[in-house]
Amino acid sequence: xxxxxxxxxxxxxxxxxxxxxxxxxxxxxxxxxxxxxxxxxxxxxxxxxxxxxxxxxxxxxxxxxxxxxxxxxxxxxxxxxxxxxxxxxxxxxxxxxxxxxxxxxxxxxxxxxxxxxxxxxxxxxxxxxxxxxxxxxxxxxxxxxxxxxxxxxxxxxxxxxxxxxxxxxxxxxxxxxxxxxxxxxxxxxxxxxxxxxxxxxxxxxxxxxxxxxxxxxxxxxxxxxxxxxxxxxxxxxxxxxxxxxxxx
Numbered sequence: 606x607x608x609x610x611x612x613x614x615x616x617x618x619x620x621x622x623x624x625x626x627x628x629x630x631x632x633x634x635x636x637x638x639x640x641x642x643x644x645x646x647x648x649x650x651x652x653x654x655x656x657x658x659x660x661x662x663x664x665x666x667x668x669x670x671x672x673x674x675x676x677x678x679x680x681x682x683x684x685x686x687x688x689x690x691x692x693x694x695x696x697x698x699x700x701x702x703x704x705x706x707x708x709x710x711x712x713x714x715x716x717x718x719x720x721x722x723x724x725x726x727x728x729x730x731x732x733x734x735x736x737x738x739x740x741x742x743x744x745x746x747x748x749x750x751x752x753x754x755x756x757x758x759x760x761x762x763x764x765x766x767x768x769x770x771x772x773x774x775x776x777x778x779x780x781x782x783x784x785x786x787x788x789x790x791x792x793x794x795x796x797x798x799x800x801x802x803x804x805x806x807x808x809x810x811x812x813x814x815x816x817x818x819x820x821x822x823x824x825x826x827x828x829x830x831x832x833x834x835x836x837x838x839x840x841x842x843x844x845x846x847x848x849x850x851x852x853x
Contacts, residue, residue, distance in 0.1 A: 638650065660697050661695035661697050661698070662690055662695050662696065662697060663690070663695075663696045663697045663699070663700045664690075665688050665689045665690070667696070667700045668689045668690075668696065671703070672689075675752050678752050678753050679752045679753065681753065682752065682753040682754060682755070683754060684751065684752065684753070684754055690708075692710075692711060692716065692751065693708040693709055693710060693711075694708055694709045695708075696708050712744055712746055713744055713745075714736060714743075714744060714745060716745075717745040717749075717751075718734065718736045721733055721734055722734065722735075722736050723735050723768045723769070723772070725769050725772075727769075729766070729767050729769055729770060730766050730767065730798060730799075731766070732756075732765060732766055733766070733768040733769075734765075734768070735768070759792075759795035759796055760795055763784045763790075766798060770847050773847050773848050774847045774848065776848075777847060777848040777849065777850060778849060778850060779846065779847065779848070779849060784803075787805075787806055787811060787812075787846060788803045788804060788805060788806075789803065789804040790803040790804075791803070806841075808839070809831055809835075809839060809840055810831070812831075812840040812846075813831035816828060816829055816831070817829065817830070817831040818830055818831075
């Protein structure tokens with residue numbers, strides 16, 4: 606303690622505290638913009654800066670005025686909610702001077718896979734491809750009209766829409782099984798998948814065709830007593846059918 610009865614460690618701590626507070630105030634004065642906090646937790650001047658930027662996007666309504674035939678086609682397709690400028694780029698200059706500025710038109714293979722390249726986070730049923738193996742060397746527009754991207758023919762394989770499941774299945778013991786072995790797939794499902802659904806097995810007998818101890822399947826296939834194994838539970842409540850080595 607000093608003569609005033611204050612513990613010795615208090616003075617250094619007080620000095621450090623004053624230095625920290627002074628540094629905070631100095632940093633705020635030097636680095637925090639003047640308009641910060643006027644309208645909330647951001648710079649008020651940012652509104653003016655953004656408003657002063659050059660307008661480069663025209664909006665799809667402007668495209669419709671001249672390209673009404675394409676607009677009508679697109680409105681009837683699965684791309685109806687995709688903005689024209691999402692694929693063709695900013696079009697404000699083209700709207701102002703159509704003969705001087707022409708929007709880009711992606712004609713190679715690099716653009717469409719941004720949405721349709723395989724990505725496990727995309728929902729099952731969304732058309733996905735493996736760009737390296739899907740018609741290699743051909744431009745997407747060779748087979749697909751981007752304004753009305755109807756498939757040129759019904760998919761020959763379920764992986765056209767269920768790529769995530771196909772990727773898992775091809776490394777499992779079920780890799781050689783056709784999807785129709787387990788699923789009832791009407792032909793119309795390949796044309797209108799959202800309106801005509803493929804059916805999943807609703808009982809244990811479908812799996813029992815291969816895995817019941819009395820089945821005629823090859824010996825190396827795991828066998829069980831379909832009547833007692835798992836009691837009344839359906840098989841896929843414990844086994845993932847597309848990768849049955851992994852139990853749930």
